[in-house]
Amino acid sequence: xxxxxxxxxxxxxxxxxxxxxxxxxxxxxxxxxxxxxxxxxxxxxxxxxxxxxxxxxxxxxxxxxxxxxxxxxxxxxxxxxxxxxxxxxxxxxxxxxxxxxxxxxxxxxxxxxxxxxxxxxxxxxxxxxxxxxxxxxxxxxxxxxxxxxxxxxxxxxxxxxxxxxxxxxxxxxxxxxxxxxxxxxxxxxxxxxxxxxxxxxxxxxxxxxxxxxxxxxxxxxxxxxxxxxxxxxxxxxxxxxxxxxxxxxxxxxxxxxxxxxxxxxxxxxxxxxxxxxxxxxxxxxxxxxxxxxxxxxxxxxxxxxxxxxxxxxxxxxxxxxxxxxxxxxxxxxxxxxxxxxxxxxxxxxxxxxxxxxxxxxxxx
Amino acid sequence: xxxxxxxxxxxxxxxxxxxxxxxxxxxxxxxxxxxxxxxxxxxxxxxxxxxxxxxxxxxxxxxxxxxxxxxxxxxxxxxxxxxxxxxxxxxxxxxxxxxxxxxxxxxxxxxxxxxxxxxxxxxxxxxxxxxxxxxxxxxxxxxxxxxxxxxxxxxxxxxxxxxxxxxxxxxxxxxxxxxxxxxxxxxxxxxxxxxxxxxxxxxxxxxxxxxxxxxxxxxxxxxxxxxxxxxxxxxxxxxxxxxxxxxxxxxxxxxxxxxxxxxxxxxxxxxxxxxxxxxxxxxxxxxxxxxxxxxxxxxxxxxxxxxxxxxxxxxxxxxxxxxxxxxxxxxxxxxxxxxxxxxxxxxxxxxxxxxxxxxxxxxx
Numbered sequence: 001x002x003x004x005x006x007x008x009x010x011x012x013x014x015x016x017x018x019x020x021x022x023x024x025x026x027x028x029x030x031x032x033x034x035x036x037x038x039x040x041x042x043x044x045x046x047x048x049x050x051x052x053x054x055x056x057x058x059x060x061x062x063x064x065x066x067x068x069x070x071x072x073x074x075x076x077x078x079x080x081x082x083x084x085x086x087x088x089x090x091x092x093x094x095x096x097x098x099x100x101x102x103x104x105x106x107x108x109x110x111x112x113x114x115x116x117x118x119x120x121x122x123x124x125x126x127x128x129x130x131x132x133x134x135x136x137x138x139x140x141x142x143x144x145x146x147x148x149x150x151x152x153x154x155x156x157x158x159x160x161x162x163x164x165x166x167x168x169x170x171x172x173x174x175x176x177x178x179x180x181x182x183x184x185x186x187x188x189x190x191x192x193x194x195x196x197x198x199x200x201x202x203x204x205x206x207x208x209x210x211x212x213x214x215x216x217x218x219x220x221x222x223x224x225x226x227x228x229x230x231x232x233x234x235x236x237x238x239x240x241x242x243x244x245x246x247x248x249x250x251x252x253x254x255x256x257x258x259x260x261x262x263x264x265x266x267x268x269x270x271x272x273x274x275x276x277x278x279x280x281x282x283x284x285x286x287x288x289x290x291x292x293x294x295x296x297x298x299x300x301x302x303x304x305x306x307x308x309x310x311x312x313x314x315x316x317x318x319x320x321x322x323x324x325x326x327x328x329x330x331x332x333x334x335x336x337x338x339x340x341x342x343x344x345x346x347x348x349x350x351x352x353x354x355x356x357x358x359x360x361x362x363x364x
Numbered sequence: 365x366x367x368x369x370x371x372x373x374x375x376x377x378x379x380x381x382x383x384x385x386x387x388x389x390x391x392x393x394x395x396x397x398x399x400x401x402x403x404x405x406x407x408x409x410x411x412x413x414x415x416x417x418x419x420x421x422x423x424x425x426x427x428x429x430x431x432x433x434x435x436x437x438x439x440x441x442x443x444x445x446x447x448x449x450x451x452x453x454x455x456x457x458x459x460x461x462x463x464x465x466x467x468x469x470x471x472x473x474x475x476x477x478x479x480x481x482x483x484x485x486x487x488x489x490x491x492x493x494x495x496x497x498x499x500x501x502x503x504x505x506x507x508x509x510x511x512x513x514x515x516x517x518x519x520x521x522x523x524x525x526x527x528x529x530x531x532x533x534x535x536x537x538x539x540x541x542x543x544x545x546x547x548x549x550x551x552x553x554x555x556x557x558x559x560x561x562x563x564x565x566x567x568x569x570x571x572x573x574x575x576x577x578x579x580x581x582x583x584x585x586x587x588x589x590x591x592x593x594x595x596x597x598x599x600x601x602x603x604x605x606x607x608x609x610x611x612x613x614x615x616x617x618x619x620x621x622x623x624x625x626x627x628x629x630x631x632x633x634x635x636x637x638x639x640x641x642x643x644x645x646x647x648x649x650x651x652x653x654x655x656x657x658x659x660x661x662x663x664x665x666x667x668x669x670x671x672x673x674x675x676x677x678x679x680x681x682x683x684x685x686x687x688x689x690x691x692x693x694x695x696x697x698x699x700x701x702x703x704x705x706x707x708x709x710x711x712x713x714x715x716x717x718x719x720x721x722x723x724x725x726x727x728x
Contacts (some may be wrong), residue, residue: 010598016384020383021380023553025365058420059593064573188597190597209575210428231552231555232703234595
């Protein structure tokens with residue numbers, strides 16, 4: 001099955017082979033070298049000179065580690081314009097007071113409303129950079145800028161942007177950011193990484209979960225180790241995935257993600273379908289996932305079911321968007337051929353039902 | 365390198381190959397079937413008819429999930445007679461009041477002292493079944509029995525016993541138990557499982573960490589899914605590891621662990637080395653790891669360094685036991701040949717230094 005969902009992504013052959021090996025001890029030089037290499041490349045991808053910690057757990061574990069470890073704040077503004085923004089709020093409320101600034105899913109963030117929440121007494125803010133549930137790239141730089149005016153600590157869910165789009169934590173003034181392994185980095189799921197500015201440690205809360213306590217990770221990283229047994233096969237895979245990224249070059253990789261996603265969007269618009277996101281002057285379409293309104297006369301079950309018959313997995317909408325949108329992920333080591341195959345099949349299914357025009361061959 | 369450490373263990377070829385495949389979607393029937401199979405076999409290994417939840421994270425994540433989710437208790441007695449007992453206390457103190465009942469590492473648990481702590485006002489107890497830091501099998505059944513007299517909730521760290529020794533949660537009256545994937549189950553590290561009695565839910569604390577909240581796992585398991593993206597390659601591996609266990613038969617597997625560990629202990633004693641644990645009427649030697657006193661005139665660095673030259677990894681002591689003991693793990697799909705190879709090399713190194721007698725060939 002070709003995975004064209006917003007993670008887990010299709011693995012490069014080299015990454016599959018990297019996992020197919022015997023275990024090693026995790027307190028050995030060999031493991032330390034892998035950990036060191038991964039940490040250094042991830043710093044580049046996050047755009048930070050500061051700490052990066054790799055945790056054996058999903059992206060959600062990384063987000064909780066980030067928020068809980070630096071939860072010594074009075075109140076955190078959580079921006080919710082999609083499922084993952086909503087999740088940030090749910091995680092944060094276990095640790096501190098939360099003010100959720102909510103926008104209808106699919107709509108863009110209004111900076112004024114964010115500022116109002118900050119002005120009302122938040123000393124921290126959390127937002128999703130690339131909201132895969134709706135296909136929107138939220139304005140990270142602008143949010144961090146306004147947060148700076150209020151001296152607020154900035155948390156960014158960069159789970160689906162790091163490795164596929166520009167992330168410049170230090171330049172933008174983001175204090176804590178999180179990435180997942182199974183998205184634009186192109187590795188299998190099961191690891192996440194948290195990048196932490198120096199300033200964030202002023203907000204360190206020792207009552208964070210034991211397993212997610214970055215202070216323990218920091219201490220052990222001095223010996224190039226992890227505090228608890230790491231998921232070794234996933235480290236083998238991440239190591240190879242990051243080597244592939246270095247070989248491709250980060251700029252080239254981001255360009256590829258952008259061009260492929262632009263191609264998907266061009267097909268959507270020209271074929272007569274509608275993109276789901278409502279943009280404003282700050283937001284952009286995601287360059288790693290495209291959310292498309294479900295055309296009338298086709299059900300989610302039919303569309304995705306027929307795609308599965310073609311051997312391709314795409315995503316539906318989440319929560320109340322189920323049945324209203326479908327989503328095509330373009331993440332990791334995805335190729336033009338993968339995108340073309342996907343759109344060909346989509347076009348075939350939708351043309352047959354008379355809901356789109358056949359335009360694909362003219363776009364290539 | 366042959367891994368003869370108490371986890372991660374050497375992988376069976378079939379398990380290595382099981383990981384070497386393309387990703388699948390985690391919201392698919394294929395993944396659900398894997399999750400269902402793994403959950404059912406784990407129930408057998410835990411000796412429970414109740415819930416088992418698999419978490420993407422190390423054994424420590426599983427312990428924290430167990431304790432934090434059911435931390436609606438007044439006070440928890442944590443038994444510490446080794447590094448992992450100590451860890452239980454450190455995790456528990458983030459969530460509730462803790463009374464640590466401490467024994468010198470390497471000594472056995474005195475049930476009377478445990479009872480005193482319970483009588484003084486604990487309504488929960490946590491202990492390590494198989495303490496790998498010292499090579500002791502703690503008396504799970506006796507601890508659970510005394511806990512029952514005080515109606516206390518019973519947490520058991522079974523990370524290194526499940527799959528290698530008898531664990532009968534329901535029979536013994538253990539409420540919550542945890543296993544790690546990379547120990548006696550024989551899979552790679554990165555997954556853990558938490559088994560939960562019905563009664564434990566009476567102590568459910570909704571303020572547990574979001575990522576480790578078993579209520580979310582319980583809801584999603586109804587649809588045979590996990591709440592967050594699972595570490596898919598590790599599920600492929602666990603699935604294969606559990607198939608191997610089913611093929612071997614649980615009884616046979618436990619017998620193999622016992623016989624191999626007995627063989628290690630016989631060699632230790634006959635060669636003139638000393639076992640580290642001090643047993644009492646309740647405790648036993650671990651059947652999955654053997655802790656041996658470091659003989660005079662040999663340093664930890666020398667012994668383990670020379671073993672590494674032979675291509676074999678064994679463990680040293682942890683924390684203050686560093687340099688005082690060394691440990692040989694016999695876990696998972698380990699064979700008699702692996703044990704023999706290990707003891708041959710140990711004997712060669714130690715005979716050369718004149719600290720043991722060559723007895724191995726006479727024992728085979």
